[in-house]
Amino acid sequence: MHADPKGVLTGVHFIDGDHACCEGLLAAGARFSSGYPITPSTEVVERFAQRIPTVGGVFIQMEDELAASITLQGAVWAGAKAFTVTSGPGFSLMMEHIGLAAMTETPCVFVDVQRGGPSTGLPTLPAQADMMQARWGSHGDYGMIALCPNSPQECFDLAITAFNLAEEFRTPVMLMLDECIGHMTEKVVIPEAEKIEVTPRRWTSEPPETFQLFKPKADMVPDMVKAGDGYSIHVTGLTHDERGYPNMTVDVQDRSVRRLVNKLTPLANERAIFETADLDDAEVVVVSYGITSRVAQRALKLAREQGIKAGKFRLISAWPFPTERLRALAGRVKAMVVPEINLGQMVLEVERAAAGKCKVIPVSHAGGTVHNPEVILKAIVEAAR
Amino acid sequence: MSDTLLEVLPEIPEDAHNPVEPFLRMDRMPHIWCPGCGIGTTVNCFARALQSSQVDLKKTVIVSGIGCTGRVAGYANLDSFHTTHGRAIPFATGMKLANPELNVVVYSGDGDLFAIGGNHFIHAARRNMDIKVVCVNNMIYAMTGGQTAPTTPGTSVTSTAPYGVYEPTFNLPALAEAAGASYVARWTTFHVKQVAKSMEEMMKKKGFCFIEIISPCPTLYQRRNKMGDALDAMKYYKEASKVRNGAPTSETTLSKTGEIVVGKFVDRDRPDYLEVLKAQMVSVLGDRYTEPENSCCEC
């Protein structure tokens, strides 16, 4: 299905990542957002509030992030494509409702423009320290999709991907910007609506008599209806059976929770989204994402100039983690260098994937700015020895 | 044995059925509520109000939070949503805004709506969001074993106030009125006809509506406070209630054993959220304002 042209601002723009993200969400068909202001994410909803009355939709500024993160889910069950946007402290407050969206299989998008933490931390300065929170922040077991753009153009592109995956897998999707990407202004090309693929909701064709809201199809994902369709659906955060009725038995818990995790398996393997370069002869691979991947680009160039066979693996879909891809790579390189603006998060996944087949070297940074490329270069040089 | 109990009187028509059954998920009965719990009585009244108000049931949704009353959504034969603790109102807000054709009812308890969810309640009332909020006030956190709620009256004993509650309570009608609600009423589970009538009025009224229903919790409130069983609570409601329609909500504070002022306190008209939104957008944007399409995912 093509994008609805009403939401698509076709043309060449010079805008920052937050604004580009908003345009991507609009192009994907988002017509509802409930937000709460927080630096450095606010520009996304500011632009949405400005744009939506002429596109046709609703923006509401809620009383807190707890409200913002569930109001959008009410809108989804009423039929809308909906999202919210936040940063660190707000992301923490939204965790319970990310779990609700996972449990009730509510397709929606959460944008987190990461800043330094913990707590109020560095409101205006970058970090990438919410990556584990994005995956594990809500209680219990569930699968998660998280995408990491590294440019305003990708903020636009991946906002559409985020909604498409949310609809396909009936799941919340995290779009993980960082302050640098959110506030970086670059050229953004927005194509014509008919060149943008948009995944429609999985509306059922079954009648109310036989339809079950949580009965999985062959791809492990159930189809949907919305309130007002005459299906008398029941949606609960309690462990529930295929009809949606509470059923707190060990059997139902086992099969529902396993499915919430396993339905995302294709994205961990064959459909993982990543970018590579110079891997054919690489002895050292820099695994990075977001703004850090652009800093690492400089380090990789300097390393090649010194004759070090260094290659790039950029995570775009950070969750589910592309374990198999990195494991295969780990078998034929000396080391993986993992720079990130946190004290070691995705590097733990890289270590797990490498499973001892190569060295894994973290290049940590507590946040507030980006790495100096020389620091990453130094790690590459040492890894190559 | 049940055969000996069923009084099958000769004149009972074979097609006689309980009038509330079409409004409930009878396949989920019996419900989880304790013997004498008043929540079922309020649901009974709600089912009758759905019938008498003649709302389109296909366009009527019910949203609950967490707790004993939070389970109401699961028993109503409507599109029903059992959300998170305290957040039924923002969820309902999203539903109403994304599809204004829906009649959106929030049905939850006093702890859910006024402790953890208190902020959402006052903001939805301030916005005059067109949602209907029913609060079953059993004056305690019952699902979790009888802890103090912001409605537990002074000196009552709870599991977290073993020496008696000393915090002041919220006066819910006053809170609702001050925050901007269009319709505010309070009854007890003794006042079944009035509850059903208020619910019918609420379903027909535009804007933020609030009904508080005082209800027995024989297991965790009455028992721990040596106040007898549910029937004793009902007799107390009958004796202590004073119907004062239009009473100033400054006079509706509850106490442990005192008078219960009941009635319809507020019934006023002011533009609801969506009306104000549209008026503002049209005044600023004129023809450029584009009305939201419902269910945009079908586009």
Added chain:
Amino acid sequence: MAKGFVVISAERCKGCGFCVEFCPTKVLALASAFNSKGYHPPHVVNSDKCSGCDLCGMYCPDFAIFGARNAR
């Protein structure tokens, strides 16, 4: 004959006694027998006084009883 009648689903009853207490014409009493859950459900003791007002139905927290008027 009575103006109305009540229908009792004894197995759904949890024995709160609301219907017995608040029946305006005192048609009901709690039975001495138990249902399978161990509660004493109501039974009809004054069928001829039933007006079919359904107040019992409105009070019942368990949807276990209702009243209706006879057609005639």
